[in-house]
Amino acid sequence: MGQRVLRREDSRFLRGKGLYVENIDLPDALHATFIRSPYAHARIVDVDVSAALALPGTQVFTSEAVGLGTFQPPPFPGLDQRMGRPFLADEVVRFVGDIVAVVVTDSRAEGVDAAELVVVEYDPLPTAVDPEQALAGDALLFPEAGTNICTSHPTERDESLFDDCDAVVSGRLISQRMAACPLEPRSCAAMVGDDGRLTLWLSTQTPHQDRDGLAMSLGLEAADVRVVAPDVGGGFGAKMLAVEEILVSWLARQTGRPVRWTETRSENMIAMNHGRAAVLDFTIGGSRDGAVQAYRLRILQDVGAYPRIGAVLPGFTALMASGVYAIPKIETEFTCVVTNTTPIGPFRGAGRPEATQAIERAMDLFAGEIGIDSVEVRRRNLFASDAFPLTTASGASYDCGDYERALDLALETAVYEGLREEQRRRRAQGSTIALGIGVSLYVEITNGLVEPEFGAVEITPEGEAILRTGSFSHGQGHETTFAMIVADRLGLPVDAVRVAKGDTDEVRQGVGTYGSKSTQIGGVAAQQAAGVVAERARQLAAEQLEANVDDVVLDADVGGFHVIGSPAPTITWQELASRAYDEGRLEELCAEEVFKAGAPTFPFGAHVAVVEVDTETGDVELRRLVAVDDAGRIINPVIADGQVHGGVATGVAQALYEEFVYDEDGNPLSGSFLSYAFPSAAELPLFDRVAMETPTPVNVLGAKGIGESGTIGATPAVQSAVIDALAPFGVRHVDMPANGERVWRALQEAQG
Ligand code: MCN
Numbered sequence: 001m002g003q004r005v006l007r008r009e010d011s012r013f014l015r016g017k018g019l020y021v022e023n024i025d026l027p028d029a030l031h032a033t034f035i036r037s038p039y040a041h042a043r044i045v046d047v048d049v050s051a052a053l054a055l056p057g058t059q060v061f062t063s064e065a066v067g068l069g070t071f072q073p074p075p076f077p078g079l080d081q082r083m084g085r086p087f088l089a090d091e092v093v094r095f096v097g098d099i100v101a102v103v104v105t106d107s108r109a110e111g112v113d114a115a116e117l118v119v120v121e122y123d124p125l126p127t128a129v130d131p132e133q134a135l136a137g138d139a140l141l142f143p144e145a146g147t148n149i150c151t152s153h154p155t156e157r158d159e160s161l162f163d164d165c166d167a168v169v170s171g172r173l174i175s176q177r178m179a180a181c182p183l184e185p186r187s188c189a190a191m192v193g194d195d196g197r198l199t200l201w202l203s204t205q206t207p208h209q210d211r212d213g214l215a216m217s218l219g220l221e222a223a224d225v226r227v228v229a230p231d232v233g234g235g236f237g238a239k240m241l242a243v244e245e246i247l248v249s250w251l252a253r254q255t256g257r258p259v260r261w262t263e264t265r266s267e268n269m270i271a272m273n274h275g276r277a278a279v280l281d282f283t284i285g286g287s288r289d290g291a292v293q294a295y296r297l298r299i300l301q302d303v304g305a306y307p308r309i310g311a312v313l314p315g316f317t318a319l320m321a322s323g324v325y326a327i328p329k330i331e332t333e334f335t336c337v338v339t340n341t342t343p344i345g346p347f348r349g350a351g352r353p354e355a356t357q358a359i360e361r362a363m364d365l366f367a368g369e370i371g372i373d374s375v376e377v378r379r380r381n382l383f384a385s386d387a388f389p390l391t392t393a394s395g396a397s398y399d400c401g402d403y404e405r406a407l408d409l410a411l412e413t414a415v416y417e418g419l420r421e422e423q424r425r426r427r428a429q430g431s432t433i434a435l436g437i438g439v440s441l442y443v444e445i446t447n448g449l450v451e452p453e454f455g456a457v458e459i460t461p462e463g464e465a466i467l468r469t470g471s472f473s474h475g476q477g478h479e480t481t482f483a484m485i486v487a488d489r490l491g492l493p494v495d496a497v498r499v500a501k502g503d504t505d506e507v508r509q510g511v512g513t514y515g516s517k518s519t520q521i522g523g524v525a526a527q528q529a530a531g532v533v534a535e536r537a538r539q540l541a542a543e544q545l546e547a548n549v550d551d552v553v554l555d556a557d558v559g560g561f562h563v564i565g566s567p568a569p570t571i572t573w574q575e576l577a578s579r580a581y582d583e584g585r586l587e588e589l590c591a592e593e594v595f596k597a598g599a600p601t602f603p604f605g606a607h608v609a610v611v612e613v614d615t616e617t618g619d620v621e622l623r624r625l626v627a628v629d630d631a632g633r634i635i636n637p638v639i640a641d642g643q644v645h646g647g648v649a650t651g652v653a654q655a656l657y658e659e660f661v662y663d664e665d666g667n668p669l670s671g672s673f674l675s676y677a678f679p680s681a682a683e684l685p686l687f688d689r690v691a692m693e694t695p696t697p698v699n700v701l702g703a704k705g706i707g708e709s710g711t712i713g714a715t716p717a718v719q720s721a722v723i724d725a726l727a728p729f730g731v732r733h734v735d736m737p738a739n740g741e742r743v744w745r746a747l748q749e750a751q752g
Pocket of ligand 1: 233234235236237347348349474475476477478481482513514515516517518519520523631632633634635636637639640643646703704705706707708
């Protein structure tokens with residue numbers, strides 16, 4: 001392991017040979033088209049479907065006809081269960097995109113025509129679009145609840161928290177609302193088989209959880225449902241079982257014909273969960289020589305129209321509030337409010353970027369306040385490498401880390417002193433292209449919910465292996481890395497291991513992929529199952545070699561088993577499997593494991609961003625980004641590099657480009673790629689990734705998660721770099737995305 005093996009799945013992706021839900025051939029399938037509210041908040045007065053029904057072969061279903069009730073919020077303690085989402089809005093719509101009716105037609109084009117003939121009469125209601133407005137409670141989304149607060153976790157305030165501090169600064173960071181923008185939007189197709197079982201082909205991250213959720217929503221047994229996730233064109237945390245997909249499944253049962261739905265891009269932009277949308281107010285205090293003594297973080301989380309997992313994520317923000325710093329006193333609290341906007345869910349990083357963004361901004365402000373270089377202040381407060389394992393004042397138990405080494409590596413690679421020198425030169429020359437340098441450190445939590453994962457390994461009659469994993473790769477390259485893990489344990493070539501995933505009939509159980517946990521739980525389950533198979537194979541080989549089992553070894557160099565010290569005779573995997581098959585003993589070469597780790601893991605790193613800002617136009621260009629990301633022992637450095645590159649692009653996008661915006665009535669203003677500034681490779685430099693590995697003791701692979709690291713580390717470094725470039729003008733803060741307009745305005749304001 002640790003080898004640079006190219007992603008085997010890329011051959012089919014790059015040649016356009018991937019199989020997506022949209023490619024599943026279902027002759028005779030009907031098409032579902034959703035009729036969505038154009039109002040952010042309104043009472044439904046009347047739905048007239050008569051003209052649509054007059055079109056041949058058209059069926060229309062409203063809330064009353066479907067009768068599925070409400071998609072309940074997750075049963076988390078303290079989450080207001082009265083704020084569930086009706087599958088189809090019945091009396092009230094609560095965001096632009098809420099579903100009022102669904103049309104079913106023979107073709108997609110007919111669906112669009114029929115949808116236009118459904119006439120819905122609305123009576124607009126006052127809106128709560130901004131979370132602070134929602135908190136004030138003038139417009140209530142659920143009047144029966146009497147408040148827009150769906151959950152809150154207050155702490156008893158310690159009024160003396162900052163009493164010992166010489167310097168105290170406060171600030172506000174808005175971690176703006178973002179759209180996940182997977183290249184493949186949501187897509188599903190449902191069919192009831194001759195045996196009465198329901199099959200749902202679904203673009204998802206969590207096939208097994210979706211099978212169970214779908215069965216529950218439709219009142220079926222899980223055994224009566226099969227979910228098949230073929231190739232998936234990205235999820236980024238946002239693809240989880242949604243009301244649309246349950247409705248499509250219901251329609252297939254209702255109509256007796258296959259039904260399919262693939263959303264349009266503009267539908268995806270308003271109807272799939274958004275991410276972030278947190279207002280973070282912080283206060284930081286310490287001594288004038290740079291020791292941080294206290295930190296307070298208050299989170300106001302906008303959860304959109306209906307609370308789901310978005311209402312739980314601030315818990316991770318609060319838990320990770322301390323970042324990489326040994327801060328003795330920390331106070332956190334969070335409040336979640338519903339607003340007349342698209343519901344909020346997980347989006348790459350999910351709760352942890354917000355924590356890093358807040359503490360890193362706080363460190364910059366604190367450094368500015370005491371007049372010490374911000375890198376120096378960071379260094380003075382880092383947890384020492386010999387302090388692990390440790391528990392922070394915000395309650396997280398970190399496994400292992402070496403934060404100072406990550407910082408040094410990042411600074412050395414970026415040639416930090418040289419950059420500062422260049423900055424001084426430009427400032428002295430009065431250059432209108434200002435150089436800005438930003439440094440961030442981060443630590444995040446992966447496998448934060450400490451979940452189990454399933455892995456099963458079997459040997460084929462040809463002596464190859466099949467891994468069935470409950471993890472589900474939707475872009476992460478598991479077909480390669482998980483094959484490497486199993487191949488390594490079995491002493492087989494990587495190409496001799498096939499990875500089966502995503503079909504709930506083919507893989508008995510699973511949890512799925514999110515929270516960058518697949519390798520540390522699914523990977524370990526795969527390795528353990530392979531270990532059991534290898535051991536059983538050794539016993540079988542010993543019988544055939546007529547040797548004592550303790551004397552028989554598995555030798556990857558010869559691809560089989562022999563007596564220790566004498567490679568001849570060798571029984572290869574092919575010979576062993578073939579004989580086992582002939583003797584009806586192949587089943588002995590199968591094993592299933594469910595692995596649950598004892599704790600989460602805490603990847604960490606340091607990023608340096610270098611930007612150039614045109615002080616006349618406000619234009620910002622990212623010139624360089626150095627990323628040191630330590631995710632413990634790395635299985636495949638090529639894939640880890642790719643994950644960091646994608647993650648960093650998302651992190652930079654939050655700092656400089658992307659923001660989902662509503663007007664004051666709750667109308668989306670960035671519902672397409674024309675108005676939502678999703679960057680392409682052309683906007684980004686080639687990132688410098690510096691490898692660093694501190695193996696975790698939490699699992700036998702020594703692996704932590706890498707899937708979200710880049711996103712978490714990059715954003716504060718880039719935001720800080722922009723503000724740093726503007727420091728000589730007296731600019732102290734620029735909200736994200738720090739785009740040309742915001743920078744220009746900040747400059748104008750600073751200059752009066
Ligand atoms: N890996 C490794 N060594 C490690 C850790 C991971 O070689 N120490 C490899 C893994 O084996 C795997 C990949 O890196 O091939 C990512 O593994 P891991 O960090 O365990 O994360 P997950 O597989 O659980 O992926 C989830 C993570 C999340 S939460 C989001 S969101 C995300 C991401 O991955 N969405 C993605 N990466 C994405 N990449 C693509 N292309 N598309 C998405 O939607």
